[in-house]
Amino acid sequence: MARLLDETAALLEIDAADPFRVRSYRRAAEAVEQQTTPLASLVDDPKQLLAIAGIGKGMAANIVDLERTGSMPLRDELLTKYRPSMLDLLRLPSMGPKTVALLFSALQIENMDQLETAAKEGHLAKLPRFGQKQVDKLLKGIEDHRRNSGRFRIDNAGETADKIAAMLREFPGIETITPAGSLRRGRETVGDLDLLVTGPACEADVVSAAVEYVATLPLIDVLLAKGQNKVSFTLRNGLQVDVRLLPRASYGAALQYFTGSKMHNVSLRQKALKRGYTLSEYALARLNPEEGESSIVAAATEEEIYAALGMQWIAPELRENCGELEAAEAATLPSLITLDDIRGDVHMHTVATDGAFTIREMADAALARGLKYIAITDHSKNLAMTNGLDDYRAQAHVRAIQAVDAEMEGRIRVFAGIEVDILQDGSLDLEDETLAMMDVVVGSVHSAFQMPSDEMTARLLRAIENPYLRILGHPTGRKLLRRDPYVFDMDGVLRRCAELGVAVEHNAAPARADLSDLNLRKAKALGCRISVNTDAHSIDDLAKMRFGITQLRRAWLEPKDVINTLDVDAFLSALRPRPAHVGA
DNA sequence: GCCGTTTTCGGCCCGACTGTTTTCAGTCG
Incomplete structure (x- = not known):
């Protein structure tokens, strides 16, 4: 829905509509994107829609239409005049709505292929503002876009x-x-x-x-x-x-300005104006300075600028115009989690499967990073390509881990664990007898391509019913820039995890950024225990914890929201209790 | 199209760079 609203904004812009009307569609798109409750549940109650900042009467009607029909009258009307493929053109450098509109009206150009042909055949030269430089830039832009349009x-x-x-x-x-x-x-x-x-x-x-x-x-x-x-x-x-x-003197203002986000800055500038100031990348200045008075109020540091506007300094991770300005004014910003708060990392691999270092090497590296406890969680047998452990090898591996734990003499605790594969039917691929030996059982899905959403949901729900499973590992299976996440009923699975005391993992590795900040906020709201782990395959990977922390901070999480901040005993008791018949 | 300590109209953030416009429009962040 956010994408459809954003497209409508772009089409309006090409249509030379009132720029403020365009902006309101963009704002609405952002507001929709930020919602943590499904819009479908709000559609029946207009009051709830109108309570969202940036959604008024007209936009609420649009949202109802989008929810019910998948489109809305204004968008349909614009699409009879223009083509969706014209939106791609806006991604090219120096191509804005005016130019796209000009190309369409003068040369009927509506997609990138047509633009490239027209540029190569010299048809663009007769248009205003199109010199040779502009054409060259455009061709290079098309080439770059095709080669690399990603982030x-x-x-x-x-x-x-x-x-x-x-x-x-x-x-x-x-x-x-x-x-x-x-x-x-x-x-x-x-x-x-x-x-x-x-x-x-x-x-x-x-x-x-x-x-x-x-x-x-x-x-x-x-x-x-x-x-x-x-x-x-x-x-x-x-x-x-x-x-x-x-220059030094305006560095704070510049840092604030160029850190963004755009929406954060727009809101901050509006607040500055209300207080009689104007904020630019050079300074926070008085709008109407008294005679002989310097107009500059603050410029050298970000702290001064936020303070002059009556706010706490806002951590960059929070600057998304998502309530942080109001919280900063009320001095109720959260004390965000930091890397120093993390005491344990309970998902990592060794040479027994697809890791590059031994148990002892991983333990030494974790100790050097100041961790108090780790868990070695190599793969189980279903991941044959990683030399995954069968029951026999897994049990031997537990004894090897326990031996290293003893060697470390309490400087760091090394727990025995396994990253057990969740099979198609939701069962786990090792025997209960083996799982019962583990301190930490991380259950992960490793193959779910083209599995329908309801089957995926059933698979996860069955897996977390297994009493030995203590952490749901990289739940969405997402690999950033490479693979779409698994699709399933995220709310339902998170809710059940909360009920059962199964912790939900946020995988810290940037390649495996599992829970977006949105899902992390959901997990917190639903009362899930959240565990952040590196899934390290080498000692260098342990450094990736800091990327995981950053995502936690973006979700406004404090130390108390993440179980890895706990001492070793508290951490173990925060996990779902192990079945009683295991014995002492 | 949204919004209100200037509340149902009249505002809506601010500045730099490029190209070819001989005075500034369009794009970008």
Whole structure:
């Protein structure tokens, strides 16, 4: 529904509608996307729809139509004038609604193939604002779009940011480099990289030399723009990088501004205006300064700016215009979970299956990271390609893990576990006798392609009834940028997990970002015990915990919401109790 | 199309860069 509303906004824009009307459709799309209760249940009660900020009478009617019929009159009408394929064109660089409308009215161009043909055959030249440069840029844009229209994983973008930062630091007088944008906000993926740079070399009178240095970095594939203090370029993998060089005095304002999100900033600026200020990327300033009074109120740090607006400083992960501004005004922001709060990591692999290190090596590495307990959870036999453990090997592996636990002499506890496969019918692929030996049984689905949603739901519901299963591992099976999540009744499964005391795992590895922040909020609301684990296959993977924490923070989670923050004894008793007949 | 300590009309965030417009429109973040 959010996508349909967003498309309608784009079509309205192409139709040259009132820009504020367009914005209201965009706002409604965002509001719809943020809902944690199914819209179907709100449709029958208009009061609940109208209670959502950004949804008024007209939009509520649209939402009811979308829910009941899958479309709405305005969208249908616009689609008789324009084509859905024209929306793809908006993704090309320097292509906005006006240009798309012009191309359609003048040359009947309605998709990317037609645009490419027209560009190559020189038909564009007769249009206003279309010189050779514009045409070249467009052709390059089409090529890039086909090669790489996706976003980039946060860990890969982070590594790239580090690499560029190291090069920038070579320039004398560049001191501080901070990634902003969605990387700083901790989104799972980023569309581009925003790097803010400051230091003596960035002061207004000398900045041009530093700009020149940035614009000639050897890793640049295409230089897109070079301004007084901004350089934009793409890398060979298609990632766009925006570097901004700013004086110290306004660094906080710039950091706030370029961290976003857009909707957070728009709301913040509105609040500033109501207080008689104007906020830009340079400063928070008085609208009408008294004679002889400086207009600048705050600019050097983010803390000053939020404080001057009567707010607590807001962690970047929360800046999505999702209630954080109101909470900051009321001083009721949550004390978000941090990496230091994490004491255990209970999902990892060793050389016994598809890991790269031994039990002892994993334990030593975890100890070095300050963890108090871990669980070794290698694969079970159904994952033959990983050399998965059958009952006999799994039982021997338990004894090997217990031996390492003894070797560690209490410096870190090493629990015996297994990542048991949940089969098609919802049963587990090891005997109860084997599972009974495990401290931590993580149940995971490893094959669910094209399984209907209701079968998948039944499979998970049956699996979590097994009394030995203590953690539902990477529940959605999602692999970011590679695979769609398994589709099932998420609410129903989470609710049953909460009832049974089965913990739900948030897999910290960026490639396996399982529970989106939305689902994490749902899990919390439904009373689930949430466990964050790295699913480490090597000692380096243990560092990925920080990406998991970022997603937890985006879901407004505090230490008490995650069981891995507990001491070892409390952690074990937070898990579903093991069946009584196991004995002492 | 939404919204209200300026409440049913008249506002709605702010600035930089590009290209080719000789004064600024369109795009972008």
